[in-house]
Amino acid sequence: MTQITEKQEAREFHAEATSVWRITFGPLLWAVHFVVSYSATAVVCAKGGDVGVLRLGIGIGTFLALAGIAWLGWRAWQQWDTLRNRGWENDTGTSQDRHQFLGHAAFLLAAISFIGVVYVALPPLLIESCQ
Numbered sequence: 057m058t059q060i061t062e063k064q065e066a067r068e069f070h071a072e073a074t075s076v077w078r079i080t081f082g083p084l085l086w087a088v089h090f091v092v093s094y095s096a097t098a099v100v101c102a103k104g105g106d107v108g109v110l111r112l113g114i115g116i117g118t119f120l121a122l123a124g125i126a127w128l129g130w131r132a133w134q135q136w137d138t139l140r141n142r143g144w145e146n147d148t149g150t151s152q153d154r155h156q157f158l159g160h161a162a163f164l165l166a167a168i169s170f171i172g173v174v175y176v177a178l179p180p181l182l183i184e185s186c187q
Contacts (some may be wrong), residue, residue, distance in 0.1 A: 078135075078162040082128050082169035090123040090176045100129055101186035118177040122170060129166030135159030 093114050099108045136159035 076158065078102070078128055078132055079158065079165055082125050082162070082166040085121045085128075086169040086172045086176070089117060089173050092117060093180050097180045101136055104186075107183060107185060111183070114180045115175060118173060118181070121173045125166050125170045125173060129163055129170065132159045132162035132166055138164055157187050 096110060096113060099105075102106065138154055
């Protein structure tokens, strides 16, 4: 057996902690986009504001959320690393398997979050008036 140095162990812990955060950021961006889009729509419609400005703001927010989620998905895809080693199964329980599994999970959550942001953005972007 090979011994793991403290520096290697710290590097591995940092990589796994980053992976766990990457799993949460896609759905978090989706949730923030949802709350901001619908809250802004409610406020603008209640105050009788300009729907055109609202649509522009939601469009910019949607673009930023989708760009962030796409970046997270790309990083997760790289972590999953299926193209290089063709390892579709992670059944041995090694640290490399856990690392790839977290990348797989983060990629799938990013894909779901991307679709969710698109669907959340449709109603506010398509409204023409608040009535």
